[in-house]
Structure formats: C-alpha cells, structure tokens
Amino acid sequence: MTGSLTIVGLGPGTADWITPAAQAALxxxxxxxxxxxxxxxxxxxxxxxxxxxxxxxxxxxxxxxxQLAAEGxxxxxxxxxxxxxxxxxxxxxxxxxxxxPGWRAIPITVEPGxxxxxxxxxxxxxxxxxxxxxxxLSDNLKPWEVVTARLEAALAADFVICLYNPISKARPWxxxxxxxxxxxxxxxxxxxxxxxxxxxxDENLRILTLTEAVAAADTADMATLVMIGxxxxxxxxxxxEQPYVYTPRSVTKSPCVTSxxxx
Amino acid sequence: MTGSLTIVGLGPGTADWITPAAQAALxxxxxxxxxxxxxxxxxxxxxxxxxxxxxxxxxxxxxxxxQLAAEGxxxxxxxxxxxxxxxxxxxxxxxxxxxxPGWRAIPITVEPGxxxxxxxxxxxxxxxxxxxxxxxLSDNLKPWEVVTARLEAALAADFVICLYNPISKARPWxxxxxxxxxxxxxxxxxxxxxxxxxxxxDENLRILTLTEAVAAADTADMATLVMIGxxxxxxxxxxxEQPYVYTPRSVTKSPCVTSxxxx
Numbered sequence: 170m171t172g173s174l175t176i177v178g179l180g181p182g183t184a185d186w187i188t189p190a191a192q193a194a195l196x197x198x199x200x201x202x203x204x205x206x207x208x209x210x211x212x213x214x215x216x217x218x219x220x221x222x223x224x225x226x227x228x229x230x231x232x233x234x235x236q237l238a239a240e241g242x243x244x245x246x247x248x249x250x251x252x253x254x255x256x257x258x259x260x261x262x263x264x265x266x267x268x269x270p271g272w273r274a275i276p277i278t279v280e281p282g283x284x285x286x287x288x289x290x291x292x293x294x295x296x297x298x299x300x301x302x303x304x305x306l307s308d309n310l311k312p313w314e315v316v317t318a319r320l321e322a323a324l325a326a327d328f329v330i331c332l333y334n335p336i337s338k339a340r341p342w343x344x345x346x347x348x349x350x351x352x353x354x355x356x357x358x359x360x361x362x363x364x365x366x367x368x369x370x371d372e373n374l375r376i377l378t379l380t381e382a383v384a385a386a387d388t389a390d391m392a393t394l395v396m397i398g399x400x401x402x403x404x405x406x407x408x409x410e411q412p413y414v415y416t417p418r419s420v421t422k423s424p425c426v427t428s429x430x431x432x
Numbered sequence: 433m434t435g436s437l438t439i440v441g442l443g444p445g446t447a448d449w450i451t452p453a454a455q456a457a458l459x460x461x462x463x464x465x466x467x468x469x470x471x472x473x474x475x476x477x478x479x480x481x482x483x484x485x486x487x488x489x490x491x492x493x494x495x496x497x498x499q500l501a502a503e504g505x506x507x508x509x510x511x512x513x514x515x516x517x518x519x520x521x522x523x524x525x526x527x528x529x530x531x532x533p534g535w536r537a538i539p540i541t542v543e544p545g546x547x548x549x550x551x552x553x554x555x556x557x558x559x560x561x562x563x564x565x566x567x568x569l570s571d572n573l574k575p576w577e578v579v580t581a582r583l584e585a586a587l588a589a590d591f592v593i594c595l596y597n598p599i600s601k602a603r604p605w606x607x608x609x610x611x612x613x614x615x616x617x618x619x620x621x622x623x624x625x626x627x628x629x630x631x632x633x634d635e636n637l638r639i640l641t642l643t644e645a646v647a648a649a650d651t652a653d654m655a656t657l658v659m660i661g662x663x664x665x666x667x668x669x670x671x672x673e674q675p676y677v678y679t680p681r682s683v684t685k686s687p688c689v690t691s692x693x694x695x
Contacts, residue, residue, distance in 0.1 A: 185456065188546065190448040227681075253553040255681075259561025262678035266668050273670040279554035281546045283451065290516040291542035298522025300582055302565035302591060311683035319563055319589040326585035327578075328565060405529050407536040415525035418490075418518075420574035 172199075174238040174275055176252040176261055177245050178282020179210055181368035186288070191280040198245035202234040203257065207247045225309070227257060231264035238275045251284035255305045255333045285394040286331040289364030292374050294413035296362065299399055299420065301329035306336070306343050313343070320347055324354040329402060329416055332395040336386070344395065345386035351397050352379050360404060360414050362396040363389050376404070376414055435462075437501040437538055439515040439524055440508045441545020442473055444631035449551070454543040461508035465497040466520065470510045488572070490523035495531055497524065501538045514547035518568045518596045548657040549594040552627030555637050557676035559625065562662055562683065564592035569599070569606050576606070583610055587617040592665060592679055595658040599649070607658065608649035614660050615642050623667060623677050625659040626652050639667070639677055 175194040180186035195201070201211050205221040213219075220237075222230045231246065238244045248256035258279050265272055290297045302323045308316060323330050330351070335344040348361070357380035365373040377385060379397065389395060401420065404412040438457040443449035458464070464474050468484040476482075483500075485493045494509065501507045511519035521542050528535055553560045565586045571579055586593050593614070598607040611624070620643035628636040640648060642660065652658060664683065667675040 180451070183453075185453040186451050186544070188443070188449050188451055190446075193448065251550050253550060253558050253560045258554075258558035259678055259681045262558045262561070262668060262676055263680055265676070266678075273668070277557075277676070279558070281449070281550040281554040283544045283546070284550065287514050287516060287544040287547065291521075291544040294540075295516050295521035295525045295542070297516045298525070300565065300567045302563065302586070302589075304563045310681050315590075315683050319591070322585040322589035322591075323565070326565075326582040328582070328585075405525060405536070413525055413528070413540070415522055415529075417526055418522045418573045420578050 171275055172238040172240065172242045172244060173278070174234055174244045174246065174261070175278045175280055176258045177247050177280045178251045178256075178284075179207055179247055179249055180283040181250060181285055181288040182366065183368040186283045186368055188280065188282065191282060194245050194278070194280050197243055199243045200237050201245050201247055202230060202237070203247035207249050211247065227260035228264050231257065231261040232268055234261065235264055235268060235272045235275060239269070239272055248282070251282040252279055253281065254284040254303065285333065285364070285367065286396065288367040289362055289374070289394045289396060292364065292367055293362055293376065294405070295415040296360070296396055296398060296402055297329055298416035298418050299329060299401065300326070301331060303331045303333060305333045306347060307334040307340065308343065316343070316347075317350065320350050324351060327399050329399045330397040332397070334391065335393055335395045336389050337391050341387070344389055345383065348379065348383045348386055348397070352383055355379055355397070355400060359400070360398040360402050362414065363393050364396065365390065365393045367394070374411070376411065434538055435501040435503065435505040435507060436541070437497055437507045437509065437524070438541045438543055439521045440510050440543045441514045441519075441547075442470055442510055442512055443546040444513060444548055444551040445629065446631040449546045449631055451543065451545065454545060457508050457541070457543050460506055462506045463500050464508050464510055465493060465500070466510035470512050474510065490520060491527050494520065494524040494527035498527055498531060498535045498538060502532070502535055511545070514545040515542055516544065517547040517566065548596065548627070548630065549659065551630040552625055552637070552657045552659060555627065555630055556625055556639065557668070558678040559623070559659055559661060559665055560592055561679035561681050562592060562664065563589070564594060566594045566596060568596045569610060570597040570603065571606065579606070579610075580613065583613050587614060590662050592662045593660040595660070597654065598656055598658045599652050600654050604650070607652055608646065611642065611646045611649055611660070615646055618642055618660070618663060622663070623661040623665050625677065626656050627659065628653065628656045630657070637674070639674065
C-alpha cells in the first residue's frame, strides 16, 4: 500500500496566514516531518506522529518522509513560509531523484505558503512593486563567488533584492559584504528593510538607509529577511508613524552602472 | 470619521488558497474595489458595495478606494495573487503619495496572498529551489530596453526567471523575444513552464524545453505564468505521468556566459 506525501507551507508564523489547503493537508496527516520549530507549530492530536529533526539535514529528512509514505503513511513535510522557496520542496525532489525507484509512484503534492518576502513587503507597504529577485546568502550549498556574481547582476539590473538566510553564527560576515557591494552601486539613502519574524509575536520591522544597513549588518539574524530597495524605492512619510516603503511600478531610467563599470 | 483600506491578495483563484486573514478582511469590508474579474470572486452580501473597474486604470481605482476610506468606509482593494507583486499595492501607494495629504491618516494594511509563481512552482515540483527573479514583461510602464537589460542580467546570474504579464493583444512579440534571448544563454533542453490559470478550473500546466517554448511563445496568454529554468533545473521522470521539475539547491558552476560574451 502506498501512502502520500504533501510538502506544506506553514507561512511566516501566524495561523491566519496558513491557507485552508495547507491546513487540510495537516489535518489528514498521520505523520509530520520537519525541522523542530516548524513541527512544533502543528498541534498534537490522537493518531498523529511527529518526526522533528535538526536543521541542515534536509535530504535525510526528505528520504525519511518518502520512506514513511512508501510504507503507506499520509505524510506532511512542513516548512516555514513557502516550501518551494529555500525550503523543503527541493530537498524532497533531490531525495526522490537519488532514492529508491519505487518512491516515484508516491503521490507528491506541494501546498504553497506565504513566503517571508511577501510577508515583509506587506508589512512595509509595497517595496516589491517593481521587478525583484530572491537570493539565499548561505554559502553552504554554493560558492561565495556565485553569490557575489548574482548580487552584482541583480544590482546592475536594478532589481529589488530579497536576501534569505542572511546571517548565522557560522556565516557572520556575508550580509555585511553583500550590503557593501550594494552600496557601491545604489545611493546611500536607498531604503533597506530588516524584517524579523514577521507574523510572529516577536515581529520587528526596521526601515534603514543602505548606509545605516551596512553599519547594522550584525544586528540581523537567521529570522530576518533583508530587502534592498531598487534605485526608485522610496518612503512615504506619515508623521509620527513608521513611513511606508514602496517601489513605483514605472521605470524611466536605465539600470545603474556599478563602480566596477559593469552595466 | 476615517475608515480603513486593506489591499487583499485573493491568491491564484481557488478559495482554499485564500488565507484566513485575507478572508477576514473581505468579511468586514463595506466596499470592494478592484478589476472586474477579481471583484467578481467576492460573493454578494447585504451591506457590501462592489466597485468594479476596467484593467489599466490602477491609480484611478486606488484613488477612488482611498477617497472611500477617507469618507469612513471599510474598503478592501482586491488583487489576484499577492497584491505586492505586479498588482494593486504599489498603485495604492502611488495614489497615496500623489493624493490629498489627509489620506495619509487612513490605516492601510496589505494582506499577502499566494502569488502566481509560487502556485505554478508548487504544481510543477520545486523549480524555484535556487535563486530566482520575477520580471513583468509588460512595457506599458517601463521601456523595453530596461526589460531586456534585466533579462540579460538575470540570465548571466543563472537565476530561475519568472515572467509575469508575458503577452497580450497589445504586446504580442515580447515573450518570443525574451525566450530567444534566454536561448542564446541557456541550453535548448532547459525546462520552461507555461503555467496557465493555476488554481482555477481551466488550469493547464505545460512543461516544455526552451527550444519548444521559443516556438510556442504565441500559445501563452495573459493568464500564463512563464518560468524559465536555471542551467541546473531538470526533470524527474515518472512513467506515464507528467515529470516533476526541480532546481537543486546546490550550485557548483559559475553563472553562464552569453553569446555576447557577458558574464
């Protein structure tokens, strides 16, 4: 008997950002598989077995989930945000590709979720109003040279740049370097968001200038989504309250030229 | 008396992808403002006034919504997908910036939604497993030269590329040009998704090669999200069923070099 596997996006944290489809997948699961803090978000109930694992064992965790499904279980692999964006979906398909041929008969579904950049943008206003990109700053899985080449291309294209996994104890300097690179191309007053734990009780949204962000890089952490504005991204003041941040939909100027002279 | 304005993401179309928070904003609204087909998705009820408008009048629609809120109404501006991604949020802040100073006292909230690329990715597997970008192909609001410069940068960076607004009657050739540009940099067998109306009854997901996509560009339409794989994006076969598409999380090679010699 073959079970099934659904890779479920839990959204940023608050229950009212979990889609009904994702909730339904959790409700029928016999087994929840995932990184501990995400598994903890799913309430206990009779008949539900939870399999929590540490960070950075994504493919082992995915293989375990596929094996449970092959044994007939109804498995939900849980991710924060959207499972397709720097989360468990790719790990499951990597495990599937490398794993037992029989696993390919398992029905696999991905249930999308609100990813961190959408939540951060919503809280700030409309900073993603133009073209944008999403880059994981982690160099666990790609050389740092690839990260910087991608950052340079994104700066040349004048994308709004969303940085996932910006900093950790093992990677303390990468965010500072990335922001310094941005400051070589974009003006110092360009808005930068440090959006921490959006949708959770300890949510904290900071709107900095790029100059301030370079100096404050070490105040970000793994729960922070960093968003670097495009050249047109700007603030709308509203008295004592936090300004709105938005990127106009129209573009009139060409992409910027970096100090290296690349276009 | 000041009302309020919430910019609500309805997701791609199916009700079970609308977040509870977005639904709650619809439930308390006195006025729904938006492009006709999105307004139509909200059921009629006593006390609810609907204001449907044509496409391409976003700022006028946004100003009307702000005026209603200033008059004390509880307004929901509705967008498909996520309101912050090529949708109504930026238009509302543009109207706010240019509009009456008193409007800045209106409480404005953005309720995020599942944007088309997340829905398309979920249906296909995990094509967004690596770094990626989102570009609107519409040149209504930016010169075509900016679009091509951004595409070239995204190709050089080896991003997975999501194309919103790929084609319309007024813009029949842009998608073909964009795919030809991609074919100058990426291999002909690179997977390309044409994900049409994901989450709606007429959903249609096509997995093409880049070579096939160039030839089939005119089979896309305004309801299609086009996703061009990175150099590492690949398929997992599963017999008679549609293969999965996924992008591994690891990157080993450098960004590609285009035929123009740019890196």
